[in-house]
Amino acid sequence: xxxxxxxxxxxxxxxxxRETLRxxxxxSVDDGKSTLIGRLLYESKNIFDDQLQALxxxxxxxxxxGEKMDLALLVDGLQAEREQGITIDVAYRFFASDKRRFIxxxxxxxxxxxxxxxxGASTAHVAVILVDARKGVLVxxxxxxxxxxxxxxxxxxxxxxxxxxxxxxxxxxxxxVADYRAFAAELGFEGLQAIPLSGLDGDNVLTRxxxxxxxxxxxxxxxxxxxPITGANERADFRMPVQLVNRPNLDFRGFCGRIAxxxxxxxxxVRVLPAGTRTTVRAVxxxxxxxxxxxxxxxxxxxxxxxxxxxxxxxxxxxxxxAEVADQFDAKLLWMGExxxxxxxxxxxxxxxxxxxxxxxxxxxxxxxxxxxxxxxKTLELNEIATVDISTSAPLVFExxxxxxxxxxxxxxxxxxxxxxxxxxxxxxxxxASNIHWQALEIDxxxxxxxxxxxxxxxxxxxxxxxGKSTIADLLEKRMHAAGLHTYLLDGDNVRHGLNRDLGxxxxxxxxxxRRVAEVARLMVEAGLVVLVSFISPFRSERRMARGLxxxxxxIEVFVDTPIEECERRDVKGLYAKAxxxxxxxxxxIDSEYELPEHPEIHLRTAELKPDECVRRIIESLN
Amino acid sequence: xxxxxxxxxxxxxxxxxxxFHPAPPPFPLLHVDTRWKFKDMYTHRERMVRESGMRLLTHxxxxxxxxxxxxxxxxxxxxxxxxxTQALKQALDQHGFDLVFGGxxxxxxxxxxxxxxxxxRSAGHRWDPKAQRPELWNLYNTRIQPGASIRVFPIxxxxxxxxxxxxxxxxxxxxxxxxxxxxPVVKSNGQWIMVDDDRYPFKEGEQVVMKKxxxxxxxxxxxxxxxxxxxxxxxxxxxETLNARGSEREGRMIDSDEPGSMEKKxxxxxx
Numbered sequence: 001x002x003x004x005x006x007x008x009x010x011x012x013x014x015x016x017x018r019e020t021l022r023x024x025x026x027x028s029v030d031d032g033k034s035t036l037i038g039r040l041l042y043e044s045k046n047i048f049d050d051q052l053q054a055l056x057x058x059x060x061x062x063x064x065x066g067e068k069m070d071l072a073l074l075v076d077g078l079q080a081e082r083e084q085g086i087t088i089d090v091a092y093r094f095f096a097s098d099k100r101r102f103i104x105x106x107x108x109x110x111x112x113x114x115x116x117x118x119x120g121a122s123t124a125h126v127a128v129i130l131v132d133a134r135k136g137v138l139v140x141x142x143x144x145x146x147x148x149x150x151x152x153x154x155x156x157x158x159x160x161x162x163x164x165x166x167x168x169x170x171x172x173x174x175x176x177v178a179d180y181r182a183f184a185a186e187l188g189f190e191g192l193q194a195i196p197l198s199g200l201d202g203d204n205v206l207t208r209x210x211x212x213x214x215x216x217x218x219x220x221x222x223x224x225x226x227x228p229i230t231g232a233n234e235r236a237d238f239r240m241p242v243q244l245v246n247r248p249n250l251d252f253r254g255f256c257g258r259i260a261x262x263x264x265x266x267x268x269x270v271r272v273l274p275a276g277t278r279t280t281v282r283a284v285x286x287x288x289x290x291x292x293x294x295x296x297x298x299x300x301x302x303x304x305x306x307x308x309x310x311x312x313x314x315x316x317x318x319x320x321x322x323a324e325v326a327d328q329f330d331a332k333l334l335w336m337g338e339x340x341x342x343x344x345x346x347x348x349x350x351x352x353x354x355x356x357x358x359x360x361x362x363x364x365x366x367x368x369x370x371x372x373x374x375x376x377x378k379t380l381e382l383n384e385i386a387t388v389d390i391s392t393s394a395p396l397v398f399e400x401x402x403x404x405x406x407x408x409x410x411x412x413x414x415x416x417x418x419x420x421x422x423x424x425x426x427x428x429x430x431x432x433a434s435n436i437h438w439q440a441l442e443i444d445x446x447x448x449x450x451x452x453x454x455x456x457x458x459x460x461x462x463x464x465x466x467x468g469k470s471t472i473a474d475l476l477e478k479r480m481h482a483a484g485l486h487t488y489l490l491d492g493d494n495v496r497h498g499l500n501r502d503l504g505x506x507x508x509x510x511x512x513x514x515r516r517v518a519e520v521a522r523l524m525v526e527a528g529l530v531v532l533v534s535f536i537s538p539f540r541s542e543r544r545m546a547r548g549l550x551x552x553x554x555x556i557e558v559f560v561d562t563p564i565e566e567c568e569r570r571d572v573k574g575l576y577a578k579a580x581x582x583x584x585x586x587x588x589x590i591d592s593e594y595e596l597p598e599h600p601e602i603h604l605r606t607a608e609l610k611p612d613e614c615v616r617r618i619i620e621s622l623n
Numbered sequence: 624x625x626x627x628x629x630x631x632x633x634x635x636x637x638x639x640x641x642x643f644h645p646a647p648p649p650f651p652l653l654h655v656d657t658r659w660k661f662k663d664m665y666t667h668r669e670r671m672v673r674e675s676g677m678r679l680l681t682h683x684x685x686x687x688x689x690x691x692x693x694x695x696x697x698x699x700x701x702x703x704x705x706x707x708t709q710a711l712k713q714a715l716d717q718h719g720f721d722l723v724f725g726g727x728x729x730x731x732x733x734x735x736x737x738x739x740x741x742x743x744r745s746a747g748h749r750w751d752p753k754a755q756r757p758e759l760w761n762l763y764n765t766r767i768q769p770g771a772s773i774r775v776f777p778i779x780x781x782x783x784x785x786x787x788x789x790x791x792x793x794x795x796x797x798x799x800x801x802x803x804x805x806x807p808v809v810k811s812n813g814q815w816i817m818v819d820d821d822r823y824p825f826k827e828g829e830q831v832v833m834k835k836x837x838x839x840x841x842x843x844x845x846x847x848x849x850x851x852x853x854x855x856x857x858x859x860x861x862x863e864t865l866n867a868r869g870s871e872r873e874g875r876m877i878d879s880d881e882p883g884s885m886e887k888k889x890x891x892x893x894x
Contacts, residue, residue: 091736092729094782103780115757122759248646256642258761287641299642336757350762409760418766420756 020101021229024120024153026144027130028109032161035070036130036199037093037106040221043206044095090120099225109140114147114369114383115336118423121151122409125229128157128220133166133196137179143369149187150332150385152401152425155227156184158194159220164201168211186372190230193223236296237321238262238270239399239407241352242314246301254285254301255310257353260406261399262318263295264302269319272310273397278319280305313354315397315407323399323407326429328391332401333360335380337414337421342379342508344515346545347421349392351410357393357548358412364388379508389430393548401425415541448528452486456525458550459618461534462543462597463560464589465575466567468606468614472560473534476615480530488524490517491534505586511542518546525554538594558618559600563607564589624724626652626671626679628664629841630797631726633671634778634786637795639724640675651678653714653723657706658683659693659843661819667798674796682714694845695824702843712748715772722765722773730782740779746770787861801860803837803852814848839864 027033093104105120107113121127127148131141148156158180166172177194184192196212197204197220203211204219218226239261246254264270268281284294285301294300302316310316317323335341341360349358366377366386380386401408412422449456459476461469470491480487495517496503503509514537521531537543547555567589568576579587586592597603602621604614624639626632639648652675654668672679684692687705694702715723729736739758744750756764767773778786790797808815809829816823818831823845836849837860854860 092780093736094730094780096782096784101782119757119759123761246643246646252645254645285644288644301644348766350764405760409762411759411762411764413764413766418764418768420758420764423757423759 018096018099018101019229020103021126021224021227022103022105022124023126023128023224024105024107024117024124024148025128025130026107026109026117026121026148027159027161028140031109031130031132032199033109033130034106036128036159036161036197036205036220037104038070039199039202039205040104041093041095043202044097044221090116097221097225102224109144111140111143111369112383114143114385115334115423117144117147118151118334121148121153122405122423124151124153126155126157126224126227127153128159130159130161131176131180133160133162133169133172133176136176137183139370141180142183142372145184145187146367146369146372147385149189150334150425152405154188154190154230156189156192157220157223157227158192160194160196161199163196163203163212164198168196168203170196170214173215191227193217193227195220195223236261236404237318238264238268238316239318239323239404240264240300240302240316241354241397241406242310242312242316243353245311252303253307254303255316256299256301257316258299259294259296260352261296261404263293264300264316265293266290270304270316271319271322272308273315273317273322274325274395275309275314276322277308277310279308313352315352317397323397324429325395325397327393327395328361328389328430329396329398329426330364330428330430331388331390331410331424331426332385333380333388333390333412333422333424334385335382335422337419338382339414339421340379340381340507341422342511343388344511344545345541346415346548348413348415349390349410350413351396351398351426352407354394354396356396358410359391359545360388361391362389387427388424390424398426398429400427402427415544445526445528448526452528454485454528454530456528456530457554457556457622458521458525458531458533458546459556459558459622460521460537460543460546461532461558461560462537462600464562464564464567464594465536465587466570466572467560467562468611469534469536469560472558472604472611472614472618473532475611476618477532479615479619485530486528487530487532489532489534490521492536495520507586507592510586511539514539514542514546518542518549521546522549525550536588536594538588538592540595540598543597556602556618556622557597557600558602558604559597560614561603561605566607624648624650624652625726626654626668627726627841628654628660628668628671628798629726630786630790630801631728631778633795633797634781634789635724635726636671636675636677637793638777647676650724651680653718653720654679654681655707655710655714656681656683657702657710657843658688659702659706659845661798661800661817661841661844661847663798663800664841667796671796680714680718682710682717684710684713693822694843695822699846702846706843715748720772721767722775724775724777726778727776728781728783728786729779735779738776738779740776741765742774742776743767744772744774748772784864787857787864791857791861798841800838800841802857803835803855803859805833806836806849807831808834808836808849815851817844817849819844 025033025037091106093106095102105124107117107120129141129144129148131137158177160173160176173196181192195204195217196215199205203209204215206219206221208219240257240259242255242257244256246256264281264284266281266283269278270281271278282303282305283290286294286298315323343360343362346357346359349356363377363380364387365374366380366384368375369385377386397407399407408426410424411420412424414421445456461473463469473489473491477487477489500513500516503513514535517533517535521533524531543557571577575584575587578584579590588594602618604617606614624635626636643649652672684706687710692702692705727735737752739755741758741763742750743756765773807818809818809823809831811829815834815836834851835853837852837854838847838849841847852863854863
């Protein structure tokens with residue numbers, strides 16, 4: 001092998017061992033963020049000649065720097081952004097120095113892009129927060145800092161940019177830094193380095209310059225090369241979420257995943273959570289090879305000494321230091337959905353490799369990202385952040401986000417659109433679930449039902465106002481009662497005046513209204529009754545939530561299908577007329593949507609059927 | 624998993640095999656074949672299929688083939704659209720895949736820098752850069768509506784340098800074209816094009832010369848320019864890459880046909 005090749009091998013070895021630092025830059029359009037990143041890439045020679053040529057032609061076309069090259073154009077990738085001069089999405093950039101590799105997440109600064117910023121921050125070790133030296137600490141600087149703190153970043157750089165425009169004045173810099181330190185004291189940053197610089201001219205970006213001779217700290221790159229990379233801990237207790245059970249043949253059963261914390265060796269005692277089964281690691285396979293040890297961040301396949309039951313979503317943990325398991329949590333939630341979040345609705349929740357159904361059971365308070373203030377809230381809008389109670393359909397293996405990002409983070413997914421609508425960070429488990437165990441009652445629902453000689457059920461009537469739900473439900477109850485069945489009819493009138501007196505007709509209140517009714521119906525079914533529920537219940541997700549409370553075959557959805565023209569013609573209570581005059585808001589069918597049932601057990605087209613016939617249909621199908 | 628036989632595909636295949644070892648990866652490889660790839664690429668493809676024990680699916684756009692579409696006769700833009708973009712959509716529709724792995728990297732091109740690792744396509748395979756799902760931590764939302772699909776780019780955050788380092792470190796087999804050798808080339812529009820078969824339409828005054836060249840990326844041979852180089856070992860290639868002053872896509876003619884051209888091709892379904 002030639003001498004040159006030996007050198008390359010040594011070089012590659014050294015390079016492969018370089019750590020990767022991920023950082024995020026935050027600041028608004030005018031703070032010169034894209035220019036600063038462009039400068040970092042340009043000066044660290046991570047721009048190729050053809051890219052430079054393209055930059056020169058782009059600068060003439062879109063540039064804002066006159067004859068100079070507009071380095072921001074290196075970063076603003078999408079056409080729409082170049083034309084509008086703004087950064088609307090997270091862009092990832094890569095560069096390297098002799099000491100480290102860097103991945104930069106360049107994120108937009110406007111308040112309506114909070115979710116994009118959080119996305120960039122979720123994987124970053126360090127945040128570079130830009131302020132314009134002429135403007136100092138602004139509301140948006142505080143917002144960026146709060147989001148950065150919330151996402152668990154503990155190392156922050158305050159980059160006081162555009163020092164060239166304030167004559168490289170030290171007093172201006174000192175005042176801004178003092179301002180910022182006073183504000184940031186509450187945000188829990190472990191490291192805060194303030195650096196005066198000019199992205200446009202390059203002062204203090206890679207190298208220190210005479211313009212800022214009074215500054216004796218590191219340049220931005222020097223600091224990024226030296227700042228400690230905090231994150232998952234090699235010495236912590238072993239945790240690995242199982243991604244896949246690999247079973248190519250009868251002789252091999254391996255559990256694949258990426259080590260979230262700690263390390264693992266053959267012979268280690270481990271447990272499978274949430275079950276708690278104890279066993280021993282037989283082998284650790286990294287790629288094609290068995291290894292003596294694997295550490296945090298490594299993707300491995302682990303074989304176990306015993307035939308234990310473990311599947312995707314379970315977590316392998318150190319046997320004598322297992323993680324917590326719970327089904328109710330206190331968490332921070334950033335809402336990312338276009339539609340507001342209403343407590344009581346069900347969402348899919350993904351945490352580690354586990355997917356469960358989750359419900360926000362209450363909003364403790366909403367946090368104003370601009371002021372840090374706490375506010376009461378009934379719903380959460382796009383880009384809003386709150387502390388919430390969340391409950392899951394199955395127990396979840398977790399760690400607080402502050403100590404482990406992998407096992408402390410989750411996303412929420414809308415059940416209908418499948419969009420990612422929320423990002424959450426678990427603070428702690430609410431003890432309620434684990435401390436008060438459900439009492440195993442000996443007299444159960446089956447015992448109660450036996451006594452009544454009937455099959456308890458919930459018959460759920462949904463349809464527009466005036467569709468004939470209550471008429472049919474009334475008639476059905478009379479027939480059932482006559483047949484000796486124990487029944488109860490829940491309708492809008494008897495619930496709205498009592499239990500739900502405090503609720504109005506906003507979307508959030510309607511969700512809560514249905515949740516309470518569904519819970520009451522469930523208790524009554526457990527008590528052995530046949531419950532008839534007659535509610536407009538216009539939203540699919542609420543009807544699905546109600547269905548989820550009952551066992552297989554216990555929930556019968558009856559769609560009373562009457563065309564709106566007919567309902568409006570009948571208008572028994574005069575409500576349609578009122579709504580048309582604008583005196584009633586959020587009226588289903590007029591200015592609030594009715595989502596048609598997709599698979600009702602019973603579909604009654606009242607245009608073709610008289611109430612009598614409807615009731616006969618229902619009884620036939622129940623039998 | 625998309626398999627284009629290039630260096631990124633080679634790394635992807637290697638990673639997949641490691642991830643599922645001792646089982647073979649539980650999905651097939653898909654090669655969209657324009658019929659204009661280098662001969663060496665076809666040879667390498669057959670070798671890797673044999674070694675990995677995976678199933679290989681290939682697809683060529685039948686209409687394009689019947690119409691004799693090629694880069695010389697129809698231009699690079701039309702050729703790429705018909706034989707790559709449309710062909711890919713046909714293959715995905717034909718097999719009904721709802722998830723496809725690809726080896727694209729964010730450092731390759733500006734519009735890729737903003738693409739998610741899990742990138743969603745509508746039923747018509749279109750990419751909407753303004754409606755991307757937020758991607759936090761390593762939590763990926765894999766739910767899709769019927770007819771939609773996901774393209775997954777696991778090595779999004781790798782750079783060209785990382786690819787070469789990894790190939791060297793793991794001794795991953797690659798197509799010999801990446802290493803310099805004497806090859807028959809023609810100077811066309813200022814770039815060296817290798818004459819890989821008898822379909823090259825010689826213009827007045829164009830002559831085949833033997834040059835020591837290699838390729839930084841591999842695609843259709845008429846659309847992939849060679850660079851003059853003495854780097855005939857992996858180590859030498861890496862040393863050269865470290866000092867390179869041109870980006871690897873420089874030799875790719877489809878990137879610069881028109882402004883924002885890669886972003887447009889991607890919205891239409893290009894990988």
